[in-house]
Structure formats: structure tokens, C-alpha cells
Amino acid sequence: MKLSSKIHLYSSVLMAAILIIMNLSVYYVFSKMTVDSQLKQAEAEDSRISREMVKAADTIPVGDLLRSYVPLDGKIQLLGPNERYPSTSVTSSGEDMDELKLAYDTKKQVKIVEYDNTRYTMVSLPLIWRDGVVVNIQVARSIAATMETLQVLRIVLVAVTAIALVPVILSTRILGRLIVQPITALIQTMREIRKSGRFRRIELKDRSKDELMEMGAAFNDMITLLESNHAKQEQFVSNASHELKTPLTIIESYASLLKRRGLDRPELFMESVEAIHSEAIRMKEMTEQLLLLARNQDQWQVEMEQVDLVALSESSARAFRDAYNRPVEVEADGEVLGWTDSRRLKQLLFILLDNARKYSDEHIVIQVGRKPSEVYIRVIDRGIGIAKEELEHIFDRFYRVDEARTRRGGGVGLGLSLAKDIAEAISASVELDSLPNVGTTATVRLQASQ
Secondary structure, rough: OOHHHHHHHHHHHHHHHHHHHHHHHHHHHHHHHHHHHHHHHHHHHHHHHHHHHHOOOOOOOOOHHHHHHHHOOOEEEOOOOOOOOOOOEEEEEOOOOOOOOOOOOOOOOEEEEEEEEEEEEEEEEEEEEEOEEEEEEEOOOOOOHHHHHHHHHHHHHHHHHHHHHHHHHHHHHHHHHHHHHHHHHHHHHHHHHHOOOOOOOOOOOOOOOOOOHHHHHHHHHHHHHHHHHHHHHHHHHHHHHHHHHHHHHHHHHHHHHHHHHOOOOOOHHHHHHHHHHHHHHHHHHHHHHHHHHHOOHHHHHOOOOEEHHHHHHHHHHHHHHHHHHHOEEEEOOOEEEEEOOHHHHHHHHHHHHHHHHHOOOOOEEEEEOOOOOOOOEEEEEEOOOHHHOOOOHHOOOOOOOOOOOOOOOOOOOOHHHHHHHHHHHHHOOEEEEEEOOEEEEEEEEEOOOO
């Protein structure tokens, strides 16, 4: 069963149940109040009659006395305690209604009784008659008019319930369609996406803030994210295959050259080995970066601790000087402590220092400092710089500022992307400020030590 049909069915049944229960409650309360009112009225009237009959019992015969007080559509009866005491009754219609009575009792009785398919209010009052015997004055009054009124009320309530169910059923059908409409649009859109292979969004006409609109907005946001990730994935795969294809082609070419002429020309042998070795190192570096980028940050095993940023910067500068024979200076005013992962931060610094080495020939400066709410490390070079319009793309994977220029250090455009991911993993941020032919400043902002 479809969701709209379920909503229609359940809502209709629920509303019908509510209407029936409500009308039954109305009928029950009204009928009880009406019957109780009849009983109270009969009790009060019969109490008055009994008092007047006792006063007139010595002067008026019992039969005449009963006939003077017999109610319309009813009966009045004088009932003794036993068979020796004669029972006298008078009916308004003159018919014999001997079975319309209550058993003798010394206590007051007020009841609804049924006789010949007609309901009566029956009031039995104990009285001390003129001869000292306790008798019952019993008065029965027909409440047929009241029962007819209640019958009319039942018919009206049933008719009202039936009539009210018509708009209820129609409204629940409309309600089901309104509720299911965004879901139907969502299902249709997903089917079209599956068939066409193209991302589509749901058109949100209403601007309400209900859950259905939130679901539609969340779906559109998800599609936007999927579309962006899909585009990045396609670009990533294309660029990765291209970047891997180049060194593999070079290695294959030099290997073929070695196979043909390597033994005859020693100088060619050394050139080929160096080229193959260089390309193999570049492929290894790119593969390691790709594997690291493919991991989720929660798999990086980050361990946050208090780190002496000055000591870490000096250690990184010393290792860089020894590896590349490039002058690297560290500038700092006193001790600077940060809250970070020392291993990942050093990896981030090596990426920034390596970029500075590739695109500058002068010395590199590392500045370590503190601000009121944070600490920072700056890597400054005096190299070729980056144009302003290129800075917003500099952290994209495989992006290089100039695709045509030679790869001075074997870079493939993954370093800064990896640096950004590392910074996010250690709750830091990395920013680049650069001017062409002036130089570049990379700033890493960190949390101050707690």
C-alpha cells in the first residue's frame, strides 16, 4: 500500500472513530441528564402527591383519591405489606396494568421500568396510612415522549456523522497527496538521476520550514555535495592517471634505450639510470601523497599535546639545511608553545619548506610568534611568487600555477592540498600570501597551549 493511501486510510479511520466516540459521548451525556431530570421531577411530584393523599385519606375514599391524582399516560397504586391488605390501582387509560409495579419496600424507590415496550418513571414512597400500616404509594409516568426525542437525537447524530465523514475523507485524501508530493518528487528525481546519470535537484516552490521542506533542502544539498565530489573525483582520476602516465612513459623510454644501446654507450647508461631513478622517486612521493590524501582524517592517529614551536621549527630547518644545502633561518621572540601534533606539524612544515625551495633561490625564513588568541609559524621565501587570481586554487589537488613551466622539483600539485588536510587534522589553518617576482609567505595558525 502506498504511503498516500495509508495516510488516507488511517486518517479517515481515526477521524471516523473520533466523530463516533464524540457523538456517542454527546448522546450518552444528554440521555442520562434527560432521564435523571425526569426521575427527579417525578420524585418531587410524587412526594407532593403522597403528602396530600395522607391529609385527605380520612375524608375521601381511596379509589376517588387515587383517581384524582392519577398522572397522564401512567398509573397510581396503593400497595400494602401483604395480601391481607388490599391493593388499589388506577390507570389513566383504564386498562389493566397490574404488572406495572415494584415490590413492596419500606424504603423509597426511584427507577426506570419498561412495560409493554414503553418506559416509565416509577416512584415508590413508603407512607403510614390512616390505620397505622406502612403502605407504598407508587406512581408510574410514561416517558415515551422523551424516548422519541432521544430517538430523533440518535438519528440526527448518525446523519451528522455520515455527512461529516464526506469532507473528512476528501480532506484526508488531499492531505495525503500534499504530504507525499515532496516525497514523490524526491523519488522521481532519484529515478531520473539513475536513468540519466546526471545530477538533478528538487524544485522547492514553498518556502515553509516544515520537515518535508527540510528534507527537500537536505536532498538538494546532498546532490550539490555529490555533484561537487563527483566532479573532483573525475578531475582527480584524470589528473592522477596523467601524472602517473608521464613518469611511466619516461621510465619505459629510458629502459628501452638501455636495452638497445646501454651496453655500447656508458654515458647513456648513467643518464638513463639517473632519469629512471629520479622518476621512480617522484612516483613514490606522489603515490605516498595520494595514499595519505585518500585516508580519512580519523585514521591519521593525531595526538594533540603541548609543543615548543621554536624548537620544532629549528629542528625542521636543520634537517632541511642538511638535506638540500639551503640556508634556512628561524626568527622567534622567546618561547612559543602551541597545542598540536608535533609529528604532523613537522610534516606540514616540510611541505611548505619544500615549496619554498622549489620556487626560490634565496634563503628561507621561518618566523615563530604569538598573538593574543593564537600562535603562528610563517615560512617566507623570495621566489617567483603566485598571482592573486591563482591563490584561490592553490590548495586544489594537482593544481599548478603554470602548467607549461618545467617541474623544477618534480612537484605534481599535491603538496599544498596535503598541507591543508594536515592543518585541518591538527585543528590549524594554513594561508598563503604572495606577489609575483616578490615571494610567498605561508602562515600556519595554531591553538595556543592550554
